[in-house]
């Protein structure tokens with residue numbers, strides 16, 4: 153097994169960084185243009201500002217209540233006959249939406265039906281070699297269904313619903329235009345009979361667009377040639393319609409195009425209702441090279457003596473979410489519905505042991521279980537054969553963490569995390585909670601923090617310079633940026649030197665992207681991209697992977713590339729402090745080394761030692777020592793490397809944190825067997841309870857391990873003694889169940905520096921006010937529902953696996 157360093161994992165993110173957020177990045181680039189009102193140089197813009205922003209609840213008569221943000225699992229579509237019918241099977245098709253008073257379920261089913269029909273027609277058109285299958289499918293939908301245009305939410309479409317393309321969004325009536333960004337009726341040009349546009353799509357086509365999450369500057373239409381703004385825009389068509397929205401207080405639906413920075417595939421997300429609270433007419437930030445030249449004639453229309461009069465002017469509409477709907481949906485990743493239908497079917501099944509086939513769990517029962525758990529109560533599950541625990545976090549997390557065993561191995565004894573007083577905590581503990589004084593941060597860590605701060609400041613300068621010179625969004629995007637997140641709230645690039653937790657100095661110039669605040673993991677990046685991670689990723693689930701691996705983590709929902717998944721939570725301590733009062737509790741299974749900023753010299757020694765250890769030939773039979781998770785072909789293609797357009801900041805010095813585990817000292821008996829047995833063909837019989845409880849004693853009693861005899865420590869051991877650790881043995885969260893892999897990783901670790909002094913300070917972070925107690929996990933690619941979540945524990949871990957309990961080669 154070729155060892156790969158954790159750095160390799162890290163690097164996998166980097167080539168894609170510059171392209172991330174392409175579709176939606178627009179010219180945002182941290183533009184300190186505030187709300188966009190004063191952006192752009194030259195002529196001062198004309199303002200139209202509402203003294204009191206309209207709250208714009210859409211018409212009461214036809215407006216349904218705002219849709220839910222987090223959808224619960226739904227009944228399998230197979231039970232929904234209209235959908236099947238619309239999909240091309242026999243039956244009746246409902247051709248127009250249910251009446252407004254119909255149940256949300258009825259509306260939802262209607263929309264599902266349209267989407268399914270769209271998909272079928274799309275697939276058909278594609279298989280027929282159609283040039284624009286989405287256009288064809290949309291046309292077919294228009295013929296098949298009579299969906300009236302309307303303002304406000306579309307009943308049956310939830311905020312956060314993802315559409316595979318503009319065609320699908322058009323088919324359900326969310327945005328009725330395939331090409332243009334503003335959805336309006338052209339007859340409204342005179343503005344007299346319309347309340348304004350229905351929807352706008354933020355797709356990255358206009359470099360004047362700015363998307364700060366909660367505040368969007370949306371550029372009007374017209375005046376472009378190709379993608380370049382060459383003429384002044386006019387107050388007609390969509391611009392006039394948006395002005396009507398401003399004047400009448402009618403909100404528009406916002407659809408965001410989201411480009412996956414890895415696959416470059418664009419999906420469209422319905423992000424709810426926005427009010428137009430202001431519009432300006434001002435010079436575009438974009439112009440052509442030609443327009444800079446004095447003899448340019450492309451924009452002479454109103455110029456004096458036919459001379460170039462400056463950049464063309466555009467309308468900029470400031471959009472803010474309708475009150476009470478300020479949570480943009482990208483923070484609540486949701487299923488793709490077509491995919492969901494399939495996955496739901498899978499999730500809501502269990503293996504019927506009499507037939508050895510999957511059997512559907514009654515949907516109502518499943519819903520009840522989920523909702524009960526969501527409400528914080530461990531609701532009894534009527535069919536809980538494979539749901540062993542409803543909420544492992546016991547309410548500590550906003551989403552219940554289910555523990556399931558659907559392997560069909562008959563192991564239904566109930567989940568016991570370990571036979572130690574394991575306490576689920578949502579954030580790391582230290583000092584008082586953990587019964588000891590806070591672990592001091594090392595000098596090297598402090599130095600590293602200064603370096604991070606300096607590098608951050610440098611990158612900001614570069615970015616601001618570039619931004620001043622920028623005249624197009626492509627250019628802005630190519631500039632390496634310290635903004636850690638794309639506008640979708642997804643991590644754009646990993647950073648070996650770590651992320652700095654955000655703070656706000658009033659004018660927000662020094663805001664940094666990061667992953668969390670103290671309470672409820674809330675964080676905010678002002679003027680760069682607004683990101684509020686309220687919690688761990690919804691849908692995480694601990695599950696039995698196999699006898700060898702024990703328990704692992706997966707997610708019932710699709711996780712988007714770059715999405716924050718969770719922190720690695722544990723007890724902050726020095727390795728040598730662990731278990732000092734109760735050595736029997738000592739386990740290395742759940743140790744995350746924080747202090748990767750150990751002394752250079754020592755670190756070099758460690759690396760050399762590691763290299764030697766990696767090269768050591770393995771003894772016969774010790775293949776079983778290796779992780780069972782040999783590299784396999786990735787079930788989902790890894791992103792193709794994309795050359796970075798500009799060099800990334802030089803890595804500071806250290807590898808990412810690692811899980812440190814010692815062979816033979818593990819507590820999971822399952823693992824102990826894997827690691828220590830020299831006779832893998834005759835595995836020692838263990839009871840499921842042993843496997844679950846997995847105490848060292850149980851392991852010794854049930855495996856063929858030689859009794860461990862304490863011997864003198866190796867350099868690695870000594871090194872580890874002084875590591876600053878997160879020990880998730882007694883205190884931890886879901887992350888403690890994440891297994892390792894080399895070939896199939898889909899998560900990456902990011903060190904987080906948290907500023908502990910006032911977050912209002914305007915200076916660069918003072919290293920003495922920074923803590924390095926957090927490690928966040930992000931998805932390195934789109935992760936399909938129920939795919940195991942894995943990251944590389946790092947070289948130390950792999951090296952240790954090859955060593956005996958006493959530190960000697962076996």
Ligand SMILES: C[S@@+](CC[C@H](N)C(=O)[O-])C[C@H]1O[C@@H](n2cnc3c(N)ncnc32)[C@H](O)[C@@H]1O
Pocket residue numbers: 700701702703704740741742779780781813818820823824826887888889890891892893
């Ligand atoms: C942080 S725990 C992960 C959760 C663990 N599987 C459990 O059941 O509690 C780390 C331990 O899981 C086991 N493990 C992790 N990845 C593995 C893999 N790919 N193959 C076999 N065992 C693995 C090893 O025993 C490792 O020390």
